[in-house]
Amino acid sequence: MKELNIELYKTMYLIRKTEEKIQEHYHEDEMKTPMHMSMGEEAIAVGVCHALKAKDQIFGTYRSHAIYLAKTQNINDFFAEMYGKDTALLKGKGGSMHMCNPDGGFMGSSGIVASAIPVAVGAAFANKTVKNEKYVAVFFGDGAANEGVFWESLNVACLMKLPIIFVCADNGFAVHTPKSEREGYESLSDIVLKFHCHVINQETTDVEVIYNLTRDGIKLMKDTSMPLFLHFGYYRYLEHVGICEDYEAGYRSREEYLKWLERDPVRSQREKLINRGVDERNVKKIEEKIDEKIMNSIKKAQAAPFCDCDELFEGVLA
């Protein structure tokens, strides 16, 4: 258990520090891509992705920093893409909103809410037909459930009994619009429960709990050949797009944020390690190693060249 918790912490720390570095460097205007930050949702990204196998596949949204790093651990490619450099897999064509790394199991992300969900369902269908025992997880926010295609996709996945995990990382807002302005029902999970799938609904910032719930859910999927719907609540620390807080805007309160901050997923996991007997000096060593890795990635990305302009026309058609 100790080893597991260290692993979970390492990835959460990597994600948090990476985004703090983005905050530090963004003003230099070298990362010319709109940032939709993951701060606050690290436990969901890491808990779910850690319960998946390396061969499993995930799909994301424009807010995918956390799941990209949780799934691929590829910090070099991450910063190369943020800086839009030739060394990145996408050579900067995608940026923060459109990351993709198929070899690392990150199959793509969409800036249009809910649009990757049916694609993930089709990917799960392909996996099922060739019996490769790969699972697909698709991440989205609760705003996606306002889109018709979410329900279409859920329906077809349940109908066809596909090996897919729907992960609703629910921060309560669609951009700045709260649930109360968008939803004519009490609970999304209650409705999804009526479909032929398993539903797990939990509001926790404990990554270990999320990991265990996901692992148990996957076991249920194996036993019953039914999809899994995970619904986890979290709090978006920063503005919808951008690297700053926006509590002055008036649509939500700093008090609410501070309440969530008390059980911040990254800090809580660090405390857990120490409470369970991990020497704080060792934790610091782990953190320093990750800090160094991030710094190296940033330096590499900054020093790398941009691609040739001919690249514009590459990859439109096969």
Add this chain to the structure above:
Amino acid sequence: MRSITYCDALNEAIAQEMEREPSVFIYGLGVPDHKRIFGSTNDLVERFGKERCFDTPLSEDAMTGFGLGAAINGKRPIHVHIRADFLLLAMNQLANMVSSYRYFSGGKLKVPMVIRVIIGRGWGQGHQHSKSMYSIFAHIPGLKVVLPTTPYDAKGMLISAIRDDNPVIFVEHRWLYWQVGEVPEKPYTVPIGPANITREGKDITIVSTSWMNVEALKAAEILARNGVDVEIVDVRTIAPFEEDLVVESVLKTGHCIIADNDWVECGFSAEAAARIYDKCFGRMKSPIERVGFAFTPCPTVRHLENAFYPNAITIIRAIEEKLGLEPTDLSGEEFYSHENRFKGPF
């Protein structure tokens, strides 16, 4: 060589490709039902089973994304829409996902996906079961758009589309389903891209798409009796549009009419005209004339529907005006009418 219908040619292409390549599957609303998409999906579910030939919920949007997801994971899906109008429900997936997925995977993923759509007038189909729409798809980089006219091209181009590693919108005019032509039994391919000269002539070029090829051919036959020699170029692919044969023909004849099976406004005929002017400027004897649908929604009642659609007579009159000829007496001529094919009511 044996002759079969356009519809049977499509069916044969699918069956042979499903036989050859296990990753090919076909799906869509009504694909395995008793009507079998006007017969074009006959026998597929019996031969290949429900896993490779299946019906879907009424979810065009999700089922298009579904095809994309299957394609990037190694499958070769064929998604069928019995009307092109229904594909509009999937415009988000087409324009935001399917067309650009390869680009935004850094060229790592490929999207070998065919979307079959049926267009064209039937028997009082009205404005939501008859649209062409293809120029809209051709506007988006990353999609190929083909519209074969003959049974030979239908089979050869469908096989090409299935083997293509890119998304291909495959447009089939409903009235073409009954066209009969020579089709080899063995699988073969007709390349996506090049146009085809279906009738050689020296006086005027008709650039036509889909069903308008049939009308153009009829017009050419009638005018030939008056000594007018019409050349017809069948544009079988509008994306990528390879204009070489069209340009060659217009440089030869000096006159050009574009007969597109769609509205004229911002349609394929505008793209074709721009490309022709670009290459033929100063070397044409008259400006390009465009023939297409009336710029209205398509009405249901027959006499208005007839006024909405252009046909061989429209083309004949356009040619006569362009060449300064007296109007031909068309009394006694037999023109294509759907009444001869399908007697309503349903």
